[in-house]
Amino acid sequence: MSELSRRSGVPVPTIKFYLREGLLRPGLATASNQAEYDEDHLRRLRLVRALITLGGLSVAAAREVLEAVAEPLDRYETLGVTHYALSAPVSARADGKSARNAEGGERGNGSAAEVERLIERMGWNITERSPLREALAAGLRALHEVGAGYGADELVPYAELAAATARLDLDQLAGIEDRIDIAERALVLTVLMEPVLAALRRMAQENEAALRYAGEDGSNTGE
């Protein structure tokens, strides 16, 4: 176990916690206080660690992903399970409340209806149980609250660019067959790429603002 800790960078007490929680299979006992851990343990440990620390998943949600990748799922299902487990934080960030804690009422229904209209307009295949419907609706409600209502029509151009981005993302899964690898890559694409894309968009906004407005009042030449 100390070698597993050394190779993974995960402290021994944390590994013991994961074992107790059933997130990691026990090693093969070789003596009363010795067990052997193989390459598969190491990869699984790295995935558990990443789901919990990078993805911010609860132990229960991480267990769900791990159980899924242990089943004979296809690539689509593996991706979906990882994806759905990761999607709660988006909505929580969007409105500071639980995504499940929908308030109902006209406003809430309005956003949910715009989401359905957008999905239809885009022709997207999104399962009924996808937490992304509520995540998007929560984001639209937050915009609505500050007087910036976006309907399906205004969102279509953004959704088309999101679709192009998703094609780049999925290209990176091409050729990966192993389910643990797919789950790991989905985690990276979903969680770690988001701050990168946000920074790229802000940079592009800065550049676009410079192109359009620098020195417009003659008071600034944009450095």
Place this chain on the structure above:
Amino acid sequence: MSELSRRSGVPVPTIKFYLREGLLRPGLATASNQAEYDEDHLRRLRLVRALITLGGLSVAAAREVLEAVAEPLDRYETLGVTHYALSAPVSARADGKSARNAEGGERGNGSAAEVERLIERMGWNITERSPLREALAAGLRALHEVGAGYGADELVPYAELAAATARLDLDQLAGIEDRIDIAERALVLTVLMEPVLAALRRMAQENEAALRYAGEDGSNTGE
């Protein structure tokens, strides 16, 4: 003041705090314990509130934005000041550490160098003092840590989509002349659109995965 509170939805003690901190100008005294607040106070109060609660800005950072929008800046500068004040959270989210707390070393320099290469490849006009350089470098370091290194070449297609997104964003500032309104809109575009874009991208990933992989092993027909 109670009317200002009623119209803005901001509690009186909070308004008093903003006054003490100099985030809001005092009203015009009409009696020993009465003051008049005009439409401009209301708009300023809403902006302060939004910067602090939605944008997560410190009082000092909010003051910086407010001082900026009080100066005779052009639209580009107003946008820039609001933008820069808001940009710290991106990098903090990306690596959990302060953006300023660059570790140096080969890895850190590598990411910073890729950022410069990307800016050059895109021909983007990004000021030297922009916090976005470090925000993007921090995001790339986090990816690098999990073995998913992205160099400038891999980022170019993403940056091109970010540029198209930024053009949609800036279209929404067209025709807005008032500096408080520009700052408010920049806040909305920068902070509140991010969870919406993240949800759209995840939805698009779900759809794209369904198109590419549903039923690939014959074990699932994608519902």
